[in-house]
Amino acid sequence: MGNKVVTFTEQELDDYQVSDQSDEAHFRTANFSSCIAGPQIGKDCTFFTRKEILRVHKRFRELRPDLVPRQMTEGQASSVKVPCECIEKMPELRENPFRRRICEAFSRDGQGNLSFEDFLDALSVFSEQAPRDIKVFYAFKIYDFDQDGFIGHADLMSCLTTMTKNELSPEEHQQIADKVIEEADVDGDGKLSILEFEHVILRAPDFLSTFHIRI
Numbered sequence: 001m002g003n004k005v006v007t008f009t010e011q012e013l014d015d016y017q018v019s020d021q022s023d024e025a026h027f028r029t030a031n032f033s034s035c036i037a038g039p040q041i042g043k044d045c046t047f048f049t050r051k052e053i054l055r056v057h058k059r060f061r062e063l064r065p066d067l068v069p070r071q072m073t074e075g076q077a078s079s080v081k082v083p084c085e086c087i088e089k090m091p092e093l094r095e096n097p098f099r100r101r102i103c104e105a106f107s108r109d110g111q112g113n114l115s116f117e118d119f120l121d122a123l124s125v126f127s128e129q130a131p132r133d134i135k136v137f138y139a140f141k142i143y144d145f146d147q148d149g150f151i152g153h154a155d156l157m158s159c160l161t162t163m164t165k166n167e168l169s170p171e172e173h174q175q176i177a178d179k180v181i182e183e184a185d186v187d188g189d190g191k192l193s194i195l196e197f198e199h200v201i202l203r204a205p206d207f208l209s210t211f212h213i214r215i
Contacts, residue, residue: 007057007071013050016120046120047129053120055215060119063087068116077116084112087119092213097162098142105141126213135211136198143197152191153177 008016048056061068063086069076084103093099103112106122114122124130125138143151145158156177160168168176184192184200192200201207 007054012072012077013053016046016053017048017050046124047127048120048124052215056120056123057116059090059123059215060116063090072116078108079115081107081109081113081115082119084114087112087114097165101142101145101162105138123213123215126211127215128212132202132208133198135208136201137194139201139207139211140194140197150191150193151197153181156180 046053057072060082061070064082067082068080072080084100084107087103088094088099093102096102100112102122103114104110106118106125107114108118125134140151141147143155143159145155146152157173160173160176164173180200181190181192184196186196186199187193
């Protein structure tokens with residue numbers, strides 16, 4: 001029998017997993033208004049089992065087997081990047097109008113190109129195991145097109161254009177964006193903070209079921 005190829009060491013797999021319930025509790029109690037510009041989840045806060053992490057790596061490598069090594073050496077999990085165009089073609093994403101924004105929200109380079117750790121972060125957030133608050137945090141990042149830490153009128157117009165294409169007129173987009181700001185802007189500054197966004201999005205009964213990707 002040939003030698004078994006080891007994708008990650010036991011220590012690396014341990015590092016990628018949430019070590020205990022305190023890690024998850026950290027996210028449930030996070031102050032989102034102060035961490036909106038913060039880092040990715042990080043490899044010590046993934047909500048996957050070891051088996052699932054290896055499955056995620058297999059999916060990642062299938063996207064560009066010419067770029068992604070079967071066995072990751074030190075540093076490659078964060079340095080080897082698959083272009084955004086390849087990520088967008090995944091069956092789970094290609095019909096999603098926000099596929100480009102999803103890639104950009106999780107990429108450390110901000111251009112949508114994903115390393116394995118970026119990819120793992122993304123699928124972890126979209127998994128059933130991820131806490132609701134984490135999903136809200138990243139939904140906010142995806143809808144915050146100009147990345148200023150708020151969802152303003154221009155962001156809402158971009159969201160509506162992305163979702164509806166040419167099905168609605170510019171006037172209808174304008175009316176909807178105005179209505180959302182009017183109903184959700186509690187402090188009257190003309191834009192939505194993450195806390196105001198959270199209040200709105202959690203009233204959507206299908207949010208958790210739609211913010212999900214099964215690996």
